Amino acid sequence: MANRLLITGGAGFIGSHTCVVLLEQGYELVVLDSFDNSSPVASERVRELSGSQALHVLKGDIRNAETVNQAFRCRGPIDGVIHFAGLKAVGESVANPLLYWDVNLNGSRVLAAAMEQRSCRTLVFSSTATVYGEPEQFPLREDSPTAPIHPYAQTKVAVEQMLQALCRQKNWRVASLRYFNPVGAHPSGRIGEDPLGIPNNLFPFITQVAAGRRSHLRIFGSDYPTPDGTGIRDYLHVMDLAEAHSATISHLLKQDPCTHLTLNIGTGRGLSVLEVVRGFEQATGLTIPFEVVERRPGDVPRLEACPDQAEMTLGWRAKHSLLEMCRDGWTWQQANPTGYRSAA
Ligand code: NAD
Ligand code: UDP
Numbered sequence: 001m002a003n004r005l006l007i008t009g010g011a012g013f014i015g016s017h018t019c020v021v022l023l024e025q026g027y028e029l030v031v032l033d034s035f036d037n038s039s040p041v042a043s044e045r046v047r048e049l050s051g052s053q054a055l056h057v058l059k060g061d062i063r064n065a066e067t068v069n070q071a072f073r074c075r076g077p078i079d080g081v082i083h084f085a086g087l088k089a090v091g092e093s094v095a096n097p098l099l100y101w102d103v104n105l106n107g108s109r110v111l112a113a114a115m116e117q118r119s120c121r122t123l124v125f126s127s128t129a130t131v132y133g134e135p136e137q138f139p140l141r142e143d144s145p146t147a148p149i150h151p152y153a154q155t156k157v158a159v160e161q162m163l164q165a166l167c168r169q170k171n172w173r174v175a176s177l178r179y180f181n182p183v184g185a186h187p188s189g190r191i192g193e194d195p196l197g198i199p200n201n202l203f204p205f206i207t208q209v210a211a212g213r214r215s216h217l218r219i220f221g222s223d224y225p226t227p228d229g230t231g232i233r234d235y236l237h238v239m240d241l242a243e244a245h246s247a248t249i250s251h252l253l254k255q256d257p258c259t260h261l262t263l264n265i266g267t268g269r270g271l272s273v274l275e276v277v278r279g280f281e282q283a284t285g286l287t288i289p290f291e292v293v294e295r296r297p298g299d300v301p302r303l304e305a306c307p308d309q310a311e312m313t314l315g316w317r318a319k320h321s322l323l324e325m326c327r328d329g330w331t332w333q334q335a336n337p338t339g340y341r342s343a344a
Pocket of ligand 1: 008009010011012013014015032033034035036037038039060061062063083084085086087088103107126127128129178179180181182
């Protein structure tokens with residue numbers, strides 16, 4: 001019988017792409033999402049892309065225990081959970097730390113309590129490369145020290161620690177995946193990243209400049225200690241990240257109790273802002289006007305994963321190139337100029 005999974009935040013950017021991959025592999029999915037930062041249209045398109053109807057969507061907040069219990073009851077026993085739901089804007093977390101502790105930590109606690117009550121003890125958690133703070137040694141391995149510098153990353157470290165304790169004391173099987181910078185979209189252009197308002201992140205900003213929605217890109221700083229002076233990140237295609245989730249849950253479901261994995265999920269190849277701009281121009285034949293402005297507060301010069309542990313544990317490695325990330329992100333932007341609102 002097919003495994004049934006609960007996917008919190010499954011209508012969001014990474015969640016929706018992961019749902020396509022999991023449905024294609026025969027899982028039955030229950031998505032619990034508040035739609036605070038996503039649209040139900042994403043889940044409709046996930047069904048269309050996967051050709052599967054085994055996707056059940058519930059609107060609700062992970063902080064509400066009754067809602068979470070309802071998600072566990074709605075179809076039958078849940079074999080494992082992939083927990084994407086949360087808030088992710090660094091600046092907002094500095095401005096409103098209580099909200100971040102509430103949604104990210106308290107939400108995860110409510111979810112974990114409901115799981116424990118049902119003896120559903122297998123979980124994949126969305127962590128982040130920002131747990132490493134401002135590291136000096138590269139590439140980053142999982143045993144590099146965590147040193148979070150803002151509330152967003154602090155909440156992620158706290159949840160990782162809570163889950164580690166559950167593995168030790170309560171026989172859980174958990175993987176905390178520390179994502180680097182997921183970008184791009186499903187190659188069909190039917191689902192993709194749909195930020196509300198002005199994008200914080202580099203990739204959606206570039207695609208909106210390309211589409212004429214914004215006049216030019218502002219590059220935050222060209223005086224970093226990097227070869228061209230602009231910040232370096234490890235960008236990975238969101239479809240590679242989706243595959244990493246499917247590899248992780250299938251691995252965890254076969255493990256003995258008391259398994260705790262912490263894995264970096266990146267390509268291992270850092271790219272500067274200027275390299276991304278040039279790559280996008282090459283992939284699309286367009287020109288991206290930019291100006292260099294001051295550094296953005298809180299930005300670190302460089303983040304770059306060592307992906308070896310993920311490959312050794314899961315047999316997973318990122319496959320897609322920068323060209324594919326740019327091409328697929330641009331296909332999504334062109335087909336959906338105002339994101340899922342274009343579908344109305
Ligand atoms: P997203 O905002 O697109 O998806 C998160 C989903 O969670 C959204 O659909 C949102 O509506 C939902 N949600 C938010 N609060 C909720 C709540 N209280 N109850 C129920 N649902 C709620 O973000 P994403 O980029 O897909 O990120 C998914 C996860 O990965 C997040 O936990 C994020 O912190 C983490 N992450 C993202 C990145 C990135 O660059 N995108 C990098 C590292 C880690
Ligand atoms: N960046 C930029 N202009 C933008 C958005 C981002 O120059 O409009 C830079 C940013 O300073 C960083 C890189 O692009 O060096 C990636 O930023 P993003 O916000 O996408 O990811 P994060 O900083 O969260 O890793």
